Amino acid sequence: MTALIEAVGVERMYGEKTPYPVHALRGVDLSIAEGETVAILGPSGSGKSTLLHLLGALDVPTAGDVLVGGVEIGRLSDRERSLFRLTQCGFVFQAFHLVPSMTVSENIALAAMIGGLRRRQWKDRVDELLEMLGLTGVGSRLPQELSGGQRQRVAVARAVFRKPPVVFADEPTGNLDSASGAGVLAALRSGIRGIEGGCLVMVTHDVDVASTADRAVLINDGRAAGEWKFANTGNASSAGRGGQLRAWMASLDS
Numbered sequence: 001m002t003a004l005i006e007a008v009g010v011e012r013m014y015g016e017k018t019p020y021p022v023h024a025l026r027g028v029d030l031s032i033a034e035g036e037t038v039a040i041l042g043p044s045g046s047g048k049s050t051l052l053h054l055l056g057a058l059d060v061p062t063a064g065d066v067l068v069g070g071v072e073i074g075r076l077s078d079r080e081r082s083l084f085r086l087t088q089c090g091f092v093f094q095a096f097h098l099v100p101s102m103t104v105s106e107n108i109a110l111a112a113m114i115g116g117l118r119r120r121q122w123k124d125r126v127d128e129l130l131e132m133l134g135l136t137g138v139g140s141r142l143p144q145e146l147s148g149g150q151r152q153r154v155a156v157a158r159a160v161f162r163k164p165p166v167v168f169a170d171e172p173t174g175n176l177d178s179a180s181g182a183g184v185l186a187a188l189r190s191g192i193r194g195i196e197g198g199c200l201v202m203v204t205h206d207v208d209v210a211s212t213a214d215r216a217v218l219i220n221d222g223r224a225a226g227e228w229k230f231a232n233t234g235n236a237s238s239a240g241r242g243g244q245l246r247a248w249m250a251s252l253d254s
């Protein structure tokens with residue numbers, strides 16, 4: 001499979017010029033193929049969000065390279081990176097980041113609205129996503145009139161609206177109970193399935209969330225500590241997959 005995202009020897013230092021610099025990532029190599037769903041798993045402070053920000057062109061590495069679709073992120077100007085994110089990436093964050101004064105439909109079509117498109121030009125795509133993600137009937141509501149799980153599914157719809165080749169999700173279920181979280185993970189899977197060759201990169205500290213991916217990459221103390229590719233993807237129960245992942249992680253400790 002073609003690699004869509006490549007991180008090569010990626011380092012990220014924060015506060016380099018201060019007395020207390022933080023070496024958040026230390027030589028991370030990672031390759032993510034088209035169509036893959038990858039979980040970046042690790043304890044708090046291990047560098048997961050830092051890595052996601054680099055892969056998603058929200059930040060640039062202190063050393064090493066990040067390539068997305070062959071584009072070297074570190075070589076882009078700030079403006080080029082913004083455009084790159086807008087056209088090539090979708091994002092879902094733990095805090096839903098919906099615009100409170102806009103309806104659900106308008107939030108989903110935000111990129112189209114910013115681009116000056118008329119409602120009739122985006123309405124069909126929004127309706128398709130509302131139905132696909134279990135949000136039928138709520139398009140004209142405001143975000144505050146939705147449950148937390150519904151809000152996050154709106155954020156998923158917004159992230160996949162333009163069918164970007166890659167969607168990044170940072171602790172997408174972190175603010176939700178497990179049932180709502182399961183709904184959001186299902187929505188992410190459906191949204192990605194609707195994008196040919198689309199891949200999902202998801203940060204989580206939760207083994208059960210990570211076990212919904214094709215592959216889990218473990219980050220520890222700023223380093224890629226290993227990765228687990230699930231056997232018989234799609235066949236094992238979610239508990240079985242979580243068990244596989246826990247057993248592998250325990251084997252690393254022993």
Ligand SMILES: Nc1ncnc2c1ncn2[C@@H]1O[C@H](COP(=O)(O)OP(=O)(O)OP(=O)(O)O)[C@@H](O)[C@H]1O
Pocket residue numbers: 014015022023024042043044045046047048049050051205
């Ligand atoms: N802007 C920043 N300035 C200074 N240090 C930072 C900054 N952002 C993150 N760090 C530090 O870098 C390290 C990695 O942080 P990061 O947020 O990537 O970890 P994480 O694994 O995502 O943690 P969590 O699961 O708690 O969100 C931590 O020591 C953190 O304190």
